[in-house]
Amino acid sequence: MSMIAAFYGGKSILITGATGFLGKVLMEKLFRTSPDLKVIYVLVRPKQGQTLQQRVFQILDSKLFEKVKEVCPNVHEKIRAISADLNQNDFAISKEDMQELLSHTNIVFHCAATVRFDDHLRHAVQLNVTATQQLLLMASQMPKLEAFIHISTAFSNCNLKHIDEVVYPCPVEPKKIIDSMEWLDDAIIDEITPKLIGDQPNTYTYTKALGEVVVQQEGGNLNIAIIRPSIVGATWQEPFPGWVDNLNGPSGLIIAAGKGFLRSIRATPMAVADLIPADTVVNLTLAVGWYTAVHRPKSTLVYHCTSGNLNPCNWGKMGLQVLATFEKIPFERAFRRPNADFTTNNITTHYWNAVSHRAPAIIYDFYLRLTGRKPRMTKLMNRLLRTLSMVEYFINRSWEWSTYNTEMLMSALSPEDQRVFNFDVRQLNWLEYIENYVLGVKKYLLKEDMAGIPEAKQHLKRLRNIHYLFNTALFLIAWRLLIARSQVARNVWFFIVSFCYKFLSYFRASSTLNA
Numbered sequence: 378m379s380m381i382a383a384f385y386g387g388k389s390i391l392i393t394g395a396t397g398f399l400g401k402v403l404m405e406k407l408f409r410t411s412p413d414l415k416v417i418y419v420l421v422r423p424k425q426g427q428t429l430q431q432r433v434f435q436i437l438d439s440k441l442f443e444k445v446k447e448v449c450p451n452v453h454e455k456i457r458a459i460s461a462d463l464n465q466n467d468f469a470i471s472k473e474d475m476q477e478l479l480s481h482t483n484i485v486f487h488c489a490a491t492v493r494f495d496d497h498l499r500h501a502v503q504l505n506v507t508a509t510q511q512l513l514l515m516a517s518q519m520p521k522l523e524a525f526i527h528i529s530t531a532f533s534n535c536n537l538k539h540i541d542e543v544v545y546p547c548p549v550e551p552k553k554i555i556d557s558m559e560w561l562d563d564a565i566i567d568e569i570t571p572k573l574i575g576d577q578p579n580t581y582t583y584t585k586a587l588g589e590v591v592v593q594q595e596g597g598n599l600n601i602a603i604i605r606p607s608i609v610g611a612t613w614q615e616p617f618p619g620w621v622d623n624l625n626g627p628s629g630l631i632i633a634a635g636k637g638f639l640r641s642i643r644a645t646p647m648a649v650a651d652l653i654p655a656d657t658v659v660n661l662t663l664a665v666g667w668y669t670a671v672h673r674p675k676s677t678l679v680y681h682c683t684s685g686n687l688n689p690c691n692w693g694k695m696g697l698q699v700l701a702t703f704e705k706i707p708f709e710r711a712f713r714r715p716n717a718d719f720t721t722n723n724i725t726t727h728y729w730n731a732v733s734h735r736a737p738a739i740i741y742d743f744y745l746r747l748t749g750r751k752p753r754m755t756k757l758m759n760r761l762l763r764t765l766s767m768v769e770y771f772i773n774r775s776w777e778w779s780t781y782n783t784e785m786l787m788s789a790l791s792p793e794d795q796r797v798f799n800f801d802v803r804q805l806n807w808l809e810y811i812e813n814y815v816l817g818v819k820k821y822l823l824k825e826d827m828a829g830i831p832e833a834k835q836h837l838k839r840l841r842n843i844h845y846l847f848n849t850a851l852f853l854i855a856w857r858l859l860i861a862r863s864q865v866a867r868n869v870w871f872f873i874v875s876f877c878y879k880f881l882s883y884f885r886a887s888s889t890l891n892a
């Protein structure tokens with residue numbers, strides 16, 4: 378019997394960010410392994426004309442939850458959607474709902490965040506810092522609370538090369554930042570943002586670091602733990618391999634490469650690609666929830682959920698495996714044949730961006746205009762180039778994350794828990810994982826049918842022929858222009874033609890003699 382699964386039985390669990398990528402996998406695992414849990418409260422905001430209930434039921438009715446329905450047929454009754462906006466005071470939760478949350482919650486998993494790298498500092502502070510502070514305040518009023526688990530990121534201190542499982546102080550106290558956001562106007566915030574974030578690459582990592590300090594400073598007597606995942610990728614094993622549902626991290630770039638838009642990416646092939654599967658993060662999170670509630674460590678423990686120091690894979694290996702998978706499992710209606718490569722310096726990056734990204738987009742838009750359609754490729758390409766510039770920081774460096782606490786936890790689990798809540802990345806086979814990831818992107822993100830693979834392969838063959846034809850025509854035109862303008866080129870051309878003519882005459886004569 379799994380002790381962790383039994384621990385969550387009968388519990389009331391509050392999850393923020395349950396409609397996000399990680400939140401969904403967390404809920405799925407909780408329901409599947411502890412179907413006898415009492416209730417999961419999810420803080421949800423209405424969106425895109427959908428009510429809360431519709432949003433949550435849409436998630437429960439998705440493929441991700443197919444196995445849950447077998448073990449927990451009444452899953453719809455065990456989930457309680459609470460209307461909340463983490464940007465508002467008291468999260469805009471009604472009095473009755475607040476009372477229910479405060480008096481029943483046993484465990485809090487705080488996953489909600491803005492993960493955009495380019496978010497305005499005010500908004501990033503509001504969600505990643507102020508909301509965390511408010512949630513802690515709520516937690517301090519929960520008499521039955523056993524553990525508060527905060528999801529941060531392994532990159533919250535990415536200005537350091539070696540990162541320990543400790544909370545590092547921030548140059549400016551989070552309280553001062555929160556206060557200043559209240560009275561500074563947007564223009565001034567824009568001006569001071571680069572100075573405030575200092576050597577952090579963006580407002581996301583900066584505010585996640587502030588959030589950790591808030592957790593440490595304002596946790597009071599609560600049992601708190603912080604989990605720091607690296608780049609969260611598709612699921613490895615559970616509930617099935619390759620599940621992914623958003624474009625963050627590598628997923629969007631895998632689509633761009635598979636559809637042939639992405640031709641070159643500025644990355645260091647030998648730098649560690651510190652990916653971590655979503656189900657591994659969730660298994661560690663649930664194990665940490667159990668350990669924190671049962672063992673009540675004296676201080677706030679930080680757990681690194683990374684792969685680099687235990688089972689490293691680099692971007693070079695990852696890129697090659699992604700491309701190899703496209704050969705077997707191509708995406709449908711590609712713009713060009715997938716053929717991306719890594720560049721390592723500014724000059725080649727600019728060159729390939731102009732030649733392989735911008736130029737084909739302009740030509741294609743010209744063709745769309747000629748045929749009376751709306752041009753769209755240049756806009757798409759600009760968006761891709763912007764994304765590339767945002768992720769460059771993370772794919773040209775390597776970090777060392779110590780994992781003492783994570784390894785300590787692994788050894789504290791019973792063999793059964795180690796199996797059911799497996800977060801040992803040493804067992805991960807990267808080539809198999811990446812292949813399943815690409816397949817998952819095709820099936821769950823692009824919603825492409827596997828029956829379309831032969832047609833997709835035919836399409837790629839046509840693209841290859843068009844590519845050869847285009848290159849040949851381009852070469853002939855260039856050569857024709859050169860001959861028209863240069864005596865040297867003309868001489869070379871006459872030499873080649875006369876050489877070919879002589880060779881053919883000789884060949885014909887010798888074959889006549891042999892006959």
Ligand SMILES: CCCCCCCCCCCCCCCCCCCCCC(=O)SCCNC(=O)CCNC(=O)[C@H](O)C(C)(C)COP(=O)(O)OP(=O)(O)OC[C@H]1O[C@@H](n2cnc3c(N)ncnc32)[C@H](O)[C@@H]1OP(=O)(O)O
Nearest residue numbers: 492493494530623624625626627634696717718764768771
């Ligand atoms: C050999 C070569 C082989 C090559 C093979 C190549 C393959 C392998 C290469 C691998 C390299 C991997 C590198 C990863 C590094 C990650 C490091 C992470 C480290 C930190 C990890 C963390 O701790 S943190 C989590 C990560 N955090 C993000 O990773 C957010 C990033 N990202 C943004 O910060 C914004 O994205 C950014 C970019 C500002 C653009 O912003 P933007 O405004 O230009 O574009 P948007 O993304 O907003 O949206 C554009 C359109 O996509 C629609 N869309 C958006 N989301 C959607 C969704 N979920 N489902 C459906 N559709 C969605 C949207 O609705 C728009 O559609 P529409 O225009 O029609 O409305």
Ligand SMILES: NC(=O)C1=CN([C@@H]2O[C@H](COP(=O)(O)OP(=O)(O)OC[C@H]3O[C@@H](n4cnc5c(N)ncnc54)[C@H](OP(=O)(O)O)[C@@H]3O)[C@@H](O)[C@H]2O)C=CC1
Nearest residue numbers: 394395396397398399462463464488489490530606608609
């Ligand atoms: N994905 C990754 O690579 C990594 C993620 N992390 C961390 O993991 C956690 C989860 O990330 P992930 O699942 O990928 O992120 P997502 O962007 O997929 O999910 C974010 C969640 O936060 C919710 N949220 C955002 N703003 C509000 C708001 N104002 N009120 C209520 N809810 C809100 C979203 O709700 P809605 O659906 O309404 O938008 C969504 O449920 C984050 O803390 C992130 O920092 C850490 C390392 C890597």
